[in-house]
Amino acid sequence: MQHDFAHRLAQVADEVEALLDDLLSPQAREGETVRPGRLIEAMRYASLDGGKRLRPFLVVESARLFGGIYSGALRAACALELVHCYSLAHDDLPAMDDDDLRRGRPTVHKAFDEATAILAGDALLTYAFDVMAHEATHPDPAVRIRLVAGLARAAGPGGMAGGQMLDLMAERARDPLSRHEIETLQAMKTGALLRYAAEAGAMLGAADAAQFAALSAYGTALGAAFQIADDILDEQGDEAALGKRIAKDAGRNKATLVSLLGIPAAITLRDELVQDAENALRPFGARASILIEAARFVANRDR
Amino acid sequence: MQHDFAHRLAQVADEVEALLDDLLSPQAREGETVRPGRLIEAMRYASLDGGKRLRPFLVVESARLFGGIYSGALRAACALELVHCYSLAHDDLPAMDDDDLRRGRPTVHKAFDEATAILAGDALLTYAFDVMAHEATHPDPAVRIRLVAGLARAAGPGGMAGGQMLDLMAERARDPLSRHEIETLQAMKTGALLRYAAEAGAMLGAADAAQFAALSAYGTALGAAFQIADDILDEQGDEAALGKRIAKDAGRNKATLVSLLGIPAAITLRDELVQDAENALRPFGARASILIEAARFVANRDR
Numbered sequence: 001m002q003h004d005f006a007h008r009l010a011q012v013a014d015e016v017e018a019l020l021d022d023l024l025s026p027q028a029r030e031g032e033t034v035r036p037g038r039l040i041e042a043m044r045y046a047s048l049d050g051g052k053r054l055r056p057f058l059v060v061e062s063a064r065l066f067g068g069i070y071s072g073a074l075r076a077a078c079a080l081e082l083v084h085c086y087s088l089a090h091d092d093l094p095a096m097d098d099d100d101l102r103r104g105r106p107t108v109h110k111a112f113d114e115a116t117a118i119l120a121g122d123a124l125l126t127y128a129f130d131v132m133a134h135e136a137t138h139p140d141p142a143v144r145i146r147l148v149a150g151l152a153r154a155a156g157p158g159g160m161a162g163g164q165m166l167d168l169m170a171e172r173a174r175d176p177l178s179r180h181e182i183e184t185l186q187a188m189k190t191g192a193l194l195r196y197a198a199e200a201g202a203m204l205g206a207a208d209a210a211q212f213a214a215l216s217a218y219g220t221a222l223g224a225a226f227q228i229a230d231d232i233l234d235e236q237g238d239e240a241a242l243g244k245r246i247a248k249d250a251g252r253n254k255a256t257l258v259s260l261l262g263i264p265a266a267i268t269l270r271d272e273l274v275q276d277a278e279n280a281l282r283p284f285g286a287r288a289s290i291l292i293e294a295a296r297f298v299a300n301r302d303r
Numbered sequence: 304m305q306h307d308f309a310h311r312l313a314q315v316a317d318e319v320e321a322l323l324d325d326l327l328s329p330q331a332r333e334g335e336t337v338r339p340g341r342l343i344e345a346m347r348y349a350s351l352d353g354g355k356r357l358r359p360f361l362v363v364e365s366a367r368l369f370g371g372i373y374s375g376a377l378r379a380a381c382a383l384e385l386v387h388c389y390s391l392a393h394d395d396l397p398a399m400d401d402d403d404l405r406r407g408r409p410t411v412h413k414a415f416d417e418a419t420a421i422l423a424g425d426a427l428l429t430y431a432f433d434v435m436a437h438e439a440t441h442p443d444p445a446v447r448i449r450l451v452a453g454l455a456r457a458a459g460p461g462g463m464a465g466g467q468m469l470d471l472m473a474e475r476a477r478d479p480l481s482r483h484e485i486e487t488l489q490a491m492k493t494g495a496l497l498r499y500a501a502e503a504g505a506m507l508g509a510a511d512a513a514q515f516a517a518l519s520a521y522g523t524a525l526g527a528a529f530q531i532a533d534d535i536l537d538e539q540g541d542e543a544a545l546g547k548r549i550a551k552d553a554g555r556n557k558a559t560l561v562s563l564l565g566i567p568a569a570i571t572l573r574d575e576l577v578q579d580a581e582n583a584l585r586p587f588g589a590r591a592s593i594l595i596e597a598a599r600f601v602a603n604r605d606r
Contacts, residue, residue: 031453032461033491039460039468090425095417114398115471118421122393123464125425129432130455133448141445145436148451150334152433157342158335161426165342168418188336 005293012060012077013053019078020047023131042112042120043127047085050103054298055197056081058222061290062201062215072138073204076147079132080197083155086124087193089117091164125155138204146203154196163189170255177255183224186257190230191223198222198291214280218291221276225299228270231256232263233303274299308596315363315380316356322381323350326434345415345423346430350388353406357601358500359384361525364593365504365518375441376507379450382435383500386458389427390496392420394467428458441507449506457499466492473558480558486527489560493533494526501525501594517583521594524579528602531573534559535566536606577602 024044028035056077063073092099092107093114099107109117129148131137138144153159166185170177177185198219202212235258258266277295281288327347331338359380366376395402395410396417402410412420432451434440441447456462469488473480480488501522505515538561561569580598584591 028461029456031456032459032465033487033495034465034469035460036465036468036472038472039465043460086425090421093418093421095421115396116468118393118396118398119464119468119471122389122424122428123460123468125428126455126459126464128455129451130459133452133455141448145444145448145451148432148448149436152429152431152436153332153334156335156429156433157338157346157426158331161422161429162335162337162339162342165339165419165422165426166337168422169339169341184336192336 005290005297008061008290009052009054009057009294009297012057012074015074016053016056016078016081017048019074020081023078023082023127024048038112038116039119039123042108042116043124045111046089046108046117046120046124047082050085053077053081054226054294055084055193058194058197058219058291058294059200059204061294062198063204065201065215065284065287065291066205066207066211068205069138072136073201075134075137076132076200076204077197079128079137079147080151080193080200082124082128082131083151083160084193086121086128087155087160087164089121089124093117096164096168143203143206147200150196150199150203154192159188159192160190163187163192167254176260179257179260182255182257182260186224186227187220190227191220194223194226195219210283214283217280218277218295221273221280222295222298225270225273225277225295228257228266228273229299229301231258232266232270233301234258235263270299308593308600311364311593312355312357312360312597312600315360315377318377319356319359319381319384320351322377323384326381326385326430327351341415341419342422342426345411345419346427348414349392349411349420349423349427350385353388356380356384357529357597358387358496361497361500361522361594361597362503362507364597365501366507368504368518368587368590368594369508369510369514371508372441375439376504378437378440379435379503379507380500382431382440382450383454383496383503385427385431385434386454386463387496389424389431390458390463390467392424392427396420399467399471446506446509450503453499453502453506457495462491462495463493466490466495470557479563482560482563485558485560485563489527489530490523493530494523497526497529498522513586517586520583521580521598524576524583525598525601528573528576528580528598531560531569531576532602532604534561535569535573536604537561538566573602 024040024047026035026037026040059077059080060073088102089108091097092102093109100110101107108120132148132151133144155161163185167189170185195216198215199212202215257269274295278292281291327343327350329338329340329343362380362383363376391405392411394400395405396412403413404410411423435451435454436447458464466488470492473488498519501518502515505518510518560572577598581595584594
């Protein structure tokens with residue numbers, strides 16, 4: 001099982017890489033004038049050779065619960081990944097988190113320049129909706145518009161972008177955040193896209209309301225577990241393995257559940273969340289085992 | 304006629320203002336967690352009390368050629384305006400055009416800070432797709448997904464974002480741009496959204512292919528005329544009336560058709576483009592007179 005999961009995660013990552021490589025080709029598409037070389041280079045730099053592709057994996061594996069067209073789910077998965085990659089490029093900017101290193105390489109504004117990093121992020125975000133809206137994602141326009149609306153909601157002012165704002169405000173605030181405030185911030189900043197990943201699979205699969213709610217609950221629990229694991233790694237992880245500077249949160253006095261509760265209590269909470277994620281998938285039976293593995297993996301990863 | 308046009312332009316601007324005010328309310332919508340106060344404030348600052356609302360006007364007046372649901376067209380118009388407002392907030396950033404003044408007020412990063420201006424722009428862009436995708440825009444999901452796809456294409460790497468990249472690269476380049484290069488840059492940077500405005504009206508109205516092509520040609524010509532008028536204003540306009548610094552282009556050695564051809568030849572070209580815009584609308588007859596007035600207005604405005 002564990003072996004199957006790791007194999008499948010790597011396989012989806014390869015497929016995502018290949019499709020992103022094609023989607024971000026330097027040739028202009030119909031309705032485009034030209035794709036400026038420097039912009040496309042920066043968009044590729046921000047998106048290719050990157051990460052575990054966890055969000056795309058959750059999209060395609062959630063969609064697979066329902067059968068359906070795999071190539072379309074992969075495309076939706078790549079659209080979501082483009083949004084994730086834009087958010088990293090912008091979060092790393094000097095005016096934001098001011099990071100020099102990401103996945104062991106210079107961040108986009110270090111490899112190019114600030115203006116190019118801002119524009120590449122803008123273009124990735126915009127292009128994500130282009131990719132999602134295309135009929136190759138799903139033959140039914142009603143499904144595609146639901147995917148688009150959900151992505152915009154998850155990434156917008158009441159989701160990921162809002163979470164980043166709360167995070168910046170927390171750093172400047174005099175008083176530490178309460179537990180509720182930390183949970184809200186994290187549910188928006190990292191949780192919203194992870195929950196959407198599972199929900200997108202349900203949308204692609206034309207899930208009924210109960211199935212949609214089950215995958216949404218799974219994504220919510222997984223997202224919260226992911227963030228606790230991330231915060232533990234920031235305190236205890238291996239900088240070389242992670243490919244980025246760590247212990248930044250403590251230096252910035254950034255409030256996390258780990259700093260608030262301590263590591264042992266945070267681990268207990270994380271494991272409860274993994275259990276919540278598993279419970280949510282019960283209606284799907286054994287078909288959902290790879291998604292359960294994903295939740296365990298997310299919670300226990302060492303990078 | 305002229306009077307009707309000015310009245311109608313002001314009326315649509317008021318309707319756009321009211322709807323944007325509602326869309327950007329501080330209360331979270333369904334599927335959102337919270338809308339952080341500072342982020343919504345900056346989004347409102349970037350979007351409200353702003354400009355002539357030319358793009359929204361073109362959307363609703365193009366859609367009116369076909370009848371249909373006015374409230375939906377107004378909503379699509381506001382979605383497009385959100386994209387325009389995001390682009391202004393990001394273009395003004397220190398790493399980009401580094402402007403302190405916009406519409407006579409401090410730019411977003413001056414009124415707030417850089418991080419907030421970046422995030423407000425990101426959130427406006429994302430929210431635009433949320434607004435566009437909502438069923439209140441049009442009852443038919445096929446129409447909505449076409450609107451979304453067109454907006455993403457117009458604003459993305461092969462459209463507006465790409466045009467801004469070309470503009471930044473031109474400033475850094477050793478050799479001046481050729482006429483063809485300037486026209487490409489401008490067709491992307493300002494032309495793409497203006498063309499899309501007219502096309503969006505055709506989409507909302509379920510136009511046939513010939514009608515769509517006619518409005519697309521109209522929007523293309525109007526967009527090119529708009530940019531020449533803008534460049535003339537930058538050389539000759541009244542700084543107080545414009546509410547921004549002018550003669551910046553010359554200072555930056557920015558290539559425009561005005562600097563390349565001289566003012567008299569640029570005026571001739573601009574007037575030919577207005578004629579092209581008029582000719583494109585001939586199939587619609589007298590119904591299109593307000594759009595013809597719009598093209599004349601855009602070309603001859605003094606602010």
